Amino acid sequence: MSDLFGEDGGFVTTTVDGFLRWAKSNSVWPLTFGLACCAIEMMNLTAPRYDLAQWGSEAFRASPRQADLMIVSGRLCNKMVPVARQVYEQMAEPKWVVAMGACASTGGIFDNYAVVQGVDNVIPVDIYIPGCPPTPDAVIHAIQMLRERISRNDPKGGLKVNA
Numbered sequence: 001m002s003d004l005f006g007e008d009g010g011f012v013t014t015t016v017d018g019f020l021r022w023a024k025s026n027s028v029w030p031l032t033f034g035l036a037c038c039a040i041e042m043m044n045l046t047a048p049r050y051d052l053a054q055w056g057s058e059a060f061r062a063s064p065r066q067a068d069l070m071i072v073s074g075r076l077c078n079k080m081v082p083v084a085r086q087v088y089e090q091m092a093e094p095k096w097v098v099a100m101g102a103c104a105s106t107g108g109i110f111d112n113y114a115v116v117q118g119v120d121n122v123i124p125v126d127i128y129i130p131g132c133p134p135t136p137d138a139v140i141h142a143i144q145m146l147r148e149r150i151s152r153n154d155p156k157g158g159l160k161v162n163a
């Protein structure tokens, strides 16, 4: 997509598709969905210190139908799998998933029968964030990567944040 404002202050041309991608990448709305200790760091994201509003993502939605980003923050227990699937399916397309932290990405230290060994066994994940817990800065980095991918029209699929 062309630079929206143009260097010489003149008018700009673009495509409808490019404009829609630009709009989508600047209004990624996360779902209010926390599972464990990582969710505390996710809540931190909404604090003024991190100013998530500058990228248009401060509006955590209570309804999956109004959200396009699921941040899986914490370990996913087998009992919660039907809930996670249902919430994911209720989200509108296009939608993205970030696995926040070691537990969501791989099961982390919980190598046992009760915990899913990576949420990508249950729902497709687009970005993985390492750490226990990852800092809010790492989540912001993931959101930035996601915005870039939406702008470039990257196919969906797993990508790891180097935090």
Ligand code: SF4
Residues within 6 Å of the ligand: 036, 037, 038, 073, 074, 075, 100, 101, 102, 103, 104, 108, 131, 132, 133, 134
């Ligand atoms: S990665 Fe660490 S902080 Fe996050 S849910 Fe697992 S144990 Fe908790």
